[in-house]
Amino acid sequence: MQLRRSPKPPKSPTAADPSCRRSQTPVKDPPHGHDPTVKVYVKVKMNSPYLLCMDEDTANTELIDPYYLWIGPNERNLKGQINTDITETGKLMLKPFRKIMSGTYSCTLSYRTINNHFEEELTLKLFTFLVLGYREPDYSYQINVRYATLACHQLANSQFFEGLLSTVRGLIDGLTCKLTNFYHSCHAIKEPEEKLQNELFLSFRVDPFGKGWEEICSEVMYDCEDETNARVQKARDLIEKFFIRQPNVLKNEFADPTKIYYIEHSIEITRIDNCRSGFGKNEITHNDCANCCVVCDPNTYNSMNNAHCQVCNDIQIPYYGATTC
Structure with missing residues (x-):
């Protein structure tokens, strides 16, 4: 992922260096408040932004013999650690970020100043960050549709639903998605200024964890949620187009259209995050x-x-x- 560089120091004390924000915004900037600890969110398997061991004052001050001491979770000295990059100016990057790396990171900056009497003074400053890993949620989609039917208590309703599920499975074949949470019921519906009508309420969920999804994830170098979410979104789009554009095909394929037919515009799709x-x-x-x-x-x-x-x-x-x- 390409990172954008900015030569200017941060305008806010204890803020994460904006020079390493990514276009997919896997890192989220925290709000500025009275709490000296700054929250930084880092997407798992990505590099963190550079964390700065300075504030606005020190960024614009001559520092004599500056020394930077970074301490991570469990009071571990981060100097020389394989998953860290500490620059000569005290910037810290965690790479690549893993769940177990979440926790408190602090940097102590020590430097000397010389006053007008040529006396040396030692100054210490502490900067603290709470760095938390995050992942994208796993998407699944709840699909609800309605059909008009001649009678509620007929075997054709269940047969129709099974046939419909079989066709939908064929639509998403190859996307490593699966259908779950099947449900159907029949109710008598009275719309304003309309006759009483029996309607089938059909419901199912599509999620990305069908046969073969583990193999797909083992082949990608980046976070697998990006791949599985893209596949289930494509499955959702195919299913939506199927119901919107082909109601007549559905009628003719599963049942006598005089008995069961699709109620146009009845499809409802809800994303569920886990x-x-x-x-x-x-x-x-x-x-x-x-x-x-x-x-x-x-x-x-x-x-x-x-x-x-x-x-x-x-x-x-x-x-x-x-x-x-």
Whole structure:
């Protein structure tokens, strides 16, 4: 991924260096407030932005013998670590970022100044960052459609639904997607100024984890959610076009059109987001990354690919990204 460079220092103290923002915005900038700790969100398997060991004052001040000491999670000295890049001016990059790297990173800047009496003074400044890994959510799509039917209590309704699912599976064959959560019911509907009509309510979900998805993910170098989400979005588009453009084909293929027929414009498609184990959404805590699956905080976990992390009341979890309680 190409990174854009900016020669100017950050205008806000303790902000992440904007020179390494990516076009896909896998890194989200935190808000500026009174909390000296700055939150930085880094997409898993991507490099972090450069974290600056300076503020506006030091960026515009002559520093004599500056020394930068970066400390990571578990009080680990980051100098010489294989997954870090620390420049001679104290900038830190974490590469590539993994879930277990989430946590607090601090830099102590020490430097000397010489006053008008040629006396040396030692100055220390501390800058702190909370760096959190995130992933894109896994997309699935809930599909709801309606059909008019002659009677609710007839075998043809179930046969029609099975035939419809078979055709939809054929549409998305090759995309490593699958259909789940099948459901159908029949109800008598009375629209204003219309006669009573029996309608079939048909529902199913399409998700990207069909046969062969593991092999597809093993072939990509980047985050697999990008690939699986692209495939399930293509499946959604194919299904939507099928219902919008081919209602007559559906009628003729499955049943006598005088008994069961598609109600045009009845299709409803809803995206459902889920997070991988160890990650979850939290629109309040992570409002700057509200649509991200952010690594679970200590004492929380996600073990079932749910949308949110859950509090663990049984044991203390001191680390980020727990998958069990």
